[in-house]
Amino acid sequence: MATDVELRDIRQFTDNLLAWVRGKGKIVIVVHDNPDPDCLASAMALRHLFVMKLNKETVITFSGMIGRSENLAMAKELQIPLTPLGITDLSDFQVVCMLDTQPGTGNNSLPPGTRVDVVIDHHPLREATRQCRWVDVREEYGVTATILYEYLQVQDVPIGTKLATALFYAIKSETQDLGRDTNLPDREAYHRLFPLTNKRLLNSITHPKQPFEYFVTVSRALANTSIYGNVLVSRLGAVAFPELVAEMADFLLRLEDIEMVLTMGMYNNDMIISMRSNRHDMNAGDVLRQLVTGVGAAGGHGMMAGGKVEIASPTPADVEEMENLMTERFLAELGAASLPVRHLIA
Known part of the structure; x- marks a missing residue:
């Protein structure tokens, strides 16, 4: 106490x-x-x-x-x-x-x-x-x-x-x-x-039963994950409910050698963003607030953070553009932009 x-x-x-x-x-x-x-x-x-x-x-x-x-x-x-x-x-x-x-x-x-x-x-x-x-x-x-x-x-x-x-x-x-x-x-x-x-x-x-949509999202997360050294980015596409984005971030952080995870998913007109970390030298909340500067809002603390970017009437091209922006800012913030990329599923 x-x-x-x-x-x-x-x-x-x-x-x-x-x-x-x-x-x-x-x-x-x-x-x-x-x-x-x-x-x-x-x-x-x-x-x-x-x-x-x-x-x-x-x-x-x-x-x-x-x-x-x-x-x-x-x-x-x-x-x-x-x-x-x-x-x-x-x-x-x-x-x-x-x-x-x-x-x-x-x-x-x-x-x-x-x-x-x-x-x-x-x-x-x-x-x-x-x-x-x-x-x-x-x-x-x-x-x-x-x-x-x-x-x-x-x-x-x-x-x-x-x-x-x-x-x-x-x-x-x-x-x-x-x-x-x-x-x-x-x-x-x-x-x-x-x-x-x-x-x-x-x-x-x-230990509740999981809905069908959970496993669909797991499959999509694995298929759309990119790894840059010890940094991971996953694009989930449309999600059935917003919490799935954070849930996938927790799930993917369990991958060996991974220290920072960024997941992004669309729910209605909002891009939901989650960040997870097991590093003690960086504040996930500060990093995510930098990522969404000028386009959205975010909050969080040491090892976990969440944010949201509204995309009015989003087209696939709009979503991809925002995903690319978030990914570029994330990799630049962590000094991982020049690292070779690997994929979980070829």
């Missing part, structure tokens, strides 16, 4: 936050588009905190879709109540919270100009976030869920089996079993939560 001084600071922050929220009306939590385990578990935890300490219910809302099988299984098995942002009138809520995302990051569909009161995240602090009333952004943490776990601990809020399973799985999946971007609080939360989890639910979430 955090140090005694840090715990006192967390206790003071959460005491003040709860006192402020107590005097307000309805609460809404906005998570990023196509939510992943970290934002889902974090939303569950903050909702639980408000129920237990204030007896106030909270609406959890998101845009996009949940496509990845593990994330679908998590939402279903843990019975996480989710409401589409498109049918949510944010003006009805007196407290607006954002978890695992921030205003203006490009990975959420919060309407521009919407008042945001609470931001809790582990990604780099954005300038727009500084205007919010309650901000807890810890870039040194690997998982937002760990921050919410600490809230529950300092406020002496009991953690039930389903919430423990959600928080544990968020840390497990986001850090790949503590293998990337973790600190001591993440590791301690992981080990303390595991005994509280429902192992049957955890197995159902971790």
